[in-house]
Amino acid sequence: MSIRLGYQMPYFGYAASPRELFPQVIAQAQEAEAAGFDAVLLMDHFYQVYGQPEDWMLEAYTALAGLATVTERIQLATLMTCNTYRNPALLAKIVTTLDVISGGRAALGIGAGWFEQEHIGYGFEYGSFTERFQRLDEALQIISPMLRGQRPTFQGKWYRAENAINEPQVRADLPILLGGGGEKRTFGLAARYADHLNILCHTTDLPHKLTTLRQRCEEAGRDPQTLETSVRAVVVVDEDGDRARRLAREFVQRDLVVVISPDSVFAGAPDDVAEQVQRRILDHGVDGIIVNMVANGHEPGILELAGKALRPLVHR
Structure with a gap:
C-alpha cells in the first residue's frame, strides 16, 4: 500500500x-484514476464542513x-473515518467488505x-478530547487484528469484542491510515498501528513534526521508514493561474474555519503549484500529498492538470 x-x-x-x-x-474518481492519483478519499461526515451544514453530504462508505x-x-478510503460513529468491529467489517468489492483497493482512514x-444532531456521544482518544486506542485494538485475519477478544472501558470473526478477506494486510498533528496521542497511535500518517499542521512546522514522529516510532520499537507520511493541502490549479488564485482567495475567505491557515493553500498554474508543493x-x-480541490476539482480536466503536475514529484 x-x-x-x-x-x-x-x-x-x-x-x-x-x-x-x-x-x-463518479466522473471525478475516474478522472483521478486516469490522471495517476493513487487514491480517492471521502470525508466521513453527515453535515457539510465546507459551506453550510445543510449543504449536501454523502455517507462515505x-x-x-x-x-x-x-x-x-485507484485505492478507496476516507480521510478520516470518525471513530465515534461506528462500533469498531462493525467498522472493520465495513472496510473489509469494501476491500472485497474493490478487489483489494480499500484502506481504513481513521481518527478520533x-x-x-x-x-449532537445524530445522537452520538461526543465526550471529552481525552475520552475520544481513549476510544480510538481501544477501537484500534479490535480493528487492527480483525483486518489481519485474527479474531480478537477485548474488554475495555468503551468497547468489547469476543472472538470477532471477519470473513471473507482478500488480504491480511489492509492498510490503516491515521490523521492529525498531535505529537503525543496521534503520533503515538500511528507508531503502534498505522501504515500511513496524514500529518495535520502548518507546513512550517513539518521538520519538527517529522522529527517527533521518528521519536515516537523509535519509542514503539518501529523503524520510522516503515510509516508512510503525507500532508493534506487545499490545491486550486488552473491553466489560468490568476483564476486559480482568485478561487483560492474566495475559498479561504468563505471557509477559513476549516483551513488550518492560508499556508495550507496552494494555488496557481500547474507548474507554480508543483513548485510550491x-x-x-x-x-x-x-x-x-493528499489534495483537497474543493474550489474546482469537480470541473472536467482539472484533475488531469493536477495529476500531470504533481505525480512526477512523488513517483520518481
Whole structure:
C-alpha cells in the first residue's frame, strides 16, 4: 500500500439535483484514476464542513462502495473515518467488505473525531478530547487484528469484542491510515498501528513534526521508514493561474474555519503549484500529498492538470 498522491473529495454541492450528483462523483474518481492519483478519499461526515451544514453530504462508505464498481486501480478510503460513529468491529467489517468489492483497493482512514455539531444532531456521544482518544486506542485494538485475519477478544472501558470473526478477506494486510498533528496521542497511535500518517499542521512546522514522529516510532520499537507520511493541502490549479488564485482567495475567505491557515493553500498554474508543493512540503521529507480541490476539482480536466503536475514529484 502506498498513497503518494491522493484526491480528497470533500464537497458535493456542485450538482444541479441529487439525481445528477453521483454521476459527477463518479466522473471525478475516474478522472483521478486516469490522471495517476493513487487514491480517492471521502470525508466521513453527515453535515457539510465546507459551506453550510445543510449543504449536501454523502455517507462515505456507501459512496465508496459505489465508486469501487466503476474504477479499476485507484485505492478507496476516507480521510478520516470518525471513530465515534461506528462500533469498531462493525467498522472493520465495513472496510473489509469494501476491500472485497474493490478487489483489494480499500484502506481504513481513521481518527478520533472532532465535529461536535454532528454528534449532537445524530445522537452520538461526543465526550471529552481525552475520552475520544481513549476510544480510538481501544477501537484500534479490535480493528487492527480483525483486518489481519485474527479474531480478537477485548474488554475495555468503551468497547468489547469476543472472538470477532471477519470473513471473507482478500488480504491480511489492509492498510490503516491515521490523521492529525498531535505529537503525543496521534503520533503515538500511528507508531503502534498505522501504515500511513496524514500529518495535520502548518507546513512550517513539518521538520519538527517529522522529527517527533521518528521519536515516537523509535519509542514503539518501529523503524520510522516503515510509516508512510503525507500532508493534506487545499490545491486550486488552473491553466489560468490568476483564476486559480482568485478561487483560492474566495475559498479561504468563505471557509477559513476549516483551513488550518492560508499556508495550507496552494494555488496557481500547474507548474507554480508543483513548485510550491515541492518546496513547502516534499523538501521537508514528507512522502506524499493528499489534495483537497474543493474550489474546482469537480470541473472536467482539472484533475488531469493536477495529476500531470504533481505525480512526477512523488513517483520518481
